[in-house]
Amino acid sequence: MGNVGLLFVGAVLFMNGLLLLGKVDARSGAVFNLFVGALQVLTPTYLIFTANNDNMKILAASGIFLFGFTYLYVGIGLLIGLDSSGVGYYSLFVAIVALGYSYVSFRLFKDYPFGVIWLYWAFLWFLFFLLLGLKMDSLKVYTGWVTAIEGWVTGVIPAGLLLSGYWKHPDETAIALGAFGVVVFAALWPLTRKTPRVTSPAPPAGSVGAPT
Secondary structure: OHHHHHHHHHHHHHHHHHHHOOOOOHHHHHHHHHHHHHHHHHHHHHHHHOOOOOHHHHHHHHOHHHHHHHHHHHHHHHHHOOOOHHHHHHHHHHHHHHHHHHHHHHHOOOOHHHHHHHHHHHHHHHHHHHHHHOOOHHHHHHHHHHHHHHHHHHHHHHHHHHHHOOOOOHHHHHHHHHHHHHHHHHHHHHHHOOOOOOOOOOOOOOOOOOOO
16 A cells, blocks of 8 residues: 555656646646645555554554655645745755654665665755755756656656565665665756856847848
């Protein structure tokens, strides 16, 4: 059940990346955030109720709420025009807590790929804090690309592999994920921060050198 939720986390991150890049209308994106947010609240609730007081299962499911509440908050905020600072500072909370879940994945669960994926999410939610909480609008394009890419790398692809039984070779997968994140997100920085070249405006009609 959690893997199905992960698939749609990938979908909503991809959509939100496109939203930040100006490719998706805010209100239509808000509706999809509400769908996935509701799923990501109901899923861990079910997993916790059926965990039979297994603390490790409850711990594993509890982190899903971080994202469910994010998408609900974003969806409602976009629909009714809330200021983004609340989502931004909540994202700082998520980023910090995600570091703890990364440690848990590495240390307790020995799940090295998801230890790395939690680091991806910590980085992304910290970008949300900078963009939405501190209003660093210069990061919008960079954050949009990171969000869209993480939708596939941390959501859609792992979910597909897990659901089909092809999620194997954890050590190699963790190394590949770590290398991919460092290389791609570092390379994106200068590419998304380029200042567009200023072109000289056309001379007004009737001026020297302009057709009349």
